[in-house]
Amino acid sequence: MEVPRHWRTQSARYALEGTVCQRCGETSFPPRDLCSRCGSGEVIAKRLSGRGEIYSYSTVFQGPNGFAEYAPYLVALVRLAEGPLVAAQLTDVDPDAVQIGMPVEMVTRRLREDGPKGIVVYGYKFRPPLVAG
Amino acid sequence: MSEVFAVGIGQTEVGEHWDRSLRQLGAAAARAALADAGTDRVDALYVGNMLAGDLSGQHHLGPLIAEHAGLLGIEAVAVEAACGSGGAAFRTAFLAVASGHVEAALVVGVEKMTDRPGKEVTQGLVTAADADFESQIGLSFVAINALLMRRYLLEHRVSRDDFAPFIVNAHANAVHNPMAMYRFAVSAAEFSRQAMVADPISVLDSSPVCDGAAAVLLCSRDRARGLGRNAARVRACTVGTDTIALHDRRDPLELAAAVRSSRRAYELAGIQPRDIDLFEAHDAFSIMTALSLEAAGFAERGRGVAFGASGAIAIDGDLPLSTMGGLKARGHPVGATGVYQIAEVLLQLRGEAGQNQVKNATLGMAQNIGGSGATVVTTVLEAVR
Numbered sequence A: 001m002e003v004p005r006h007w008r009t010q011s012a013r014y015a016l017e018g019t020v021c022q023r024c025g026e027t028s029f030p031p032r033d034l035c036s037r038c039g040s041g042e043v044i045a046k047r048l049s050g051r052g053e054i055y056s057y058s059t060v061f062q063g064p065n066g067f068a069e070y071a072p073y074l075v076a077l078v079r080l081a082e083g084p085l086v087a088a089q090l091t092d093v094d095p096d097a098v099q100i101g102m103p104v105e106m107v108t109r110r111l112r113e114d115g116p117k118g119i120v121v122y123g124y125k126f127r128p129p130l131v132a133g
Numbered sequence B: 001m002s003e004v005f006a007v008g009i010g011q012t013e014v015g016e017h018w019d020r021s022l023r024q025l026g027a028a029a030a031r032a033a034l035a036d037a038g039t040d041r042v043d044a045l046y047v048g049n050m051l052a053g054d055l056s057g058q059h060h061l062g063p064l065i066a067e068h069a070g071l072l073g074i075e076a077v078a079v080e081a082a083c084g085s086g087g088a089a090f091r092t093a094f095l096a097v098a099s100g101h102v103e104a105a106l107v108v109g110v111e112k113m114t115d116r117p118g119k120e121v122t123q124g125l126v127t128a129a130d131a132d133f134e135s136q137i138g139l140s141f142v143a144i145n146a147l148l149m150r151r152y153l154l155e156h157r158v159s160r161d162d163f164a165p166f167i168v169n170a171h172a173n174a175v176h177n178p179m180a181m182y183r184f185a186v187s188a189a190e191f192s193r194q195a196m197v198a199d200p201i202s203v204l205d206s207s208p209v210c211d212g213a214a215a216v217l218l219c220s221r222d223r224a225r226g227l228g229r230n231a232a233r234v235r236a237c238t239v240g241t242d243t244i245a246l247h248d249r250r251d252p253l254e255l256a257a258a259v260r261s262s263r264r265a266y267e268l269a270g271i272q273p274r275d276i277d278l279f280e281a282h283d284a285f286s287i288m289t290a291l292s293l294e295a296a297g298f299a300e301r302g303r304g305v306a307f308g309a310s311g312a313i314a315i316d317g318d319l320p321l322s323t324m325g326g327l328k329a330r331g332h333p334v335g336a337t338g339v340y341q342i343a344e345v346l347l348q349l350r351g352e353a354g355q356n357q358v359k360n361a362t363l364g365m366a367q368n369i370g371g372s373g374a375t376v377v378t379t380v381l382e383a384v385r
């Protein structure tokens, strides 16, 4: 990943920081400059709880650049408690135990390494909660 | 706005053309369309392509294809809308002719995917998705479609095997299409046994990586006079869009861009879905076929798969589908696909579809999808007899 892109998206990737519209209250993740519901530009950053449940899931056997060595890995759409859906990898979970509706929580993990001279990219993944509820 | 007529069709065989380059494929389809129309007079060229920059180190396909198709010097630009590039290029040509500024516009869709190893193609295809929040977390394009399909199975209480009729139908039709990549039949039992590429998507659920080019010549009523064996009229060509990322959609199981573009197309043509005699759907993955049938109003929400099993999609059914094999079995040279679909509708309307001919085909529709549904181009064509 390019360093400036890494820098631009890091608060979303590290802290699950989205945006909340000051006009209509819509929560967005990933963050947006314009509210996707009402179009207002009055949005402020908000860190999301990281709690949610699995909306859908699959397994990647051949990933995009930078992910080949990690395959196969589990991916999911997670419905966050605040409303948005987020695409993410699943981790620390038995593949056979994954199902739609399963509660998950966000953790920060290594996503990829861009070779010996590249940066190590960390970001959100989701796992079954360590503490129930 | 002027009426627009399609007067020439050209296709190359879809497959692994290690002996033919991007420019040769594009030029061959272009020349074939001009020969079919019986003219050399073209005022503008619009090229649909997605991956030449990534896989061939070549952008700037407008002048490249014009030069090699013997059209040096004409207006020529490329149009990109991921896997919807071919349809988007057709839309651009349609607008050019409809506006009256261009008398004859050639559309060429061309893609060259097989020069590079699979992982580079995988990386190329995922550029259709959200680079910051889909591919950067490790999603592939196949996985995005798998996420959709898994959710569909649960919400609509169907099984993977229920999708088999789409695959069986597409392969049965490809057997009689000399341009198709996979000219062999597949049974429901074979479909059921396939290995997963991204569960629940199996090898046979996904369309093949391949090379190919297709072309269509559009012209005004005046220019069409005396040209083409059988002209067809473009009744509508519309583009709808949606969020680039699947996760940003209110309801991921509704192809809102397809709803938008097909409604607009019906309105412009003054028709209803039941008036359509055949439908070339974007069956890159069988989940897309089901969602497309629902979005275009041929089946109720959640009933797309049942529609496939009803027999309606056969050549002699109520809505013949993927009549020349579809993306699934004709092949899916991504940026060329939208033009292949339209060329196949035109073959049907001209009565030139051979053993796959749909009887009395008068109105045909093609729907070309970019990404996981962010761009949808719907085209309605009518036979002129």
Ligand SMILES: [Zn+2]
Binding pocket: A021, A022, A023, A024, A025, A026, A035, A036, A037, A038, A039, A040
């Ligand atoms: Zn708002």
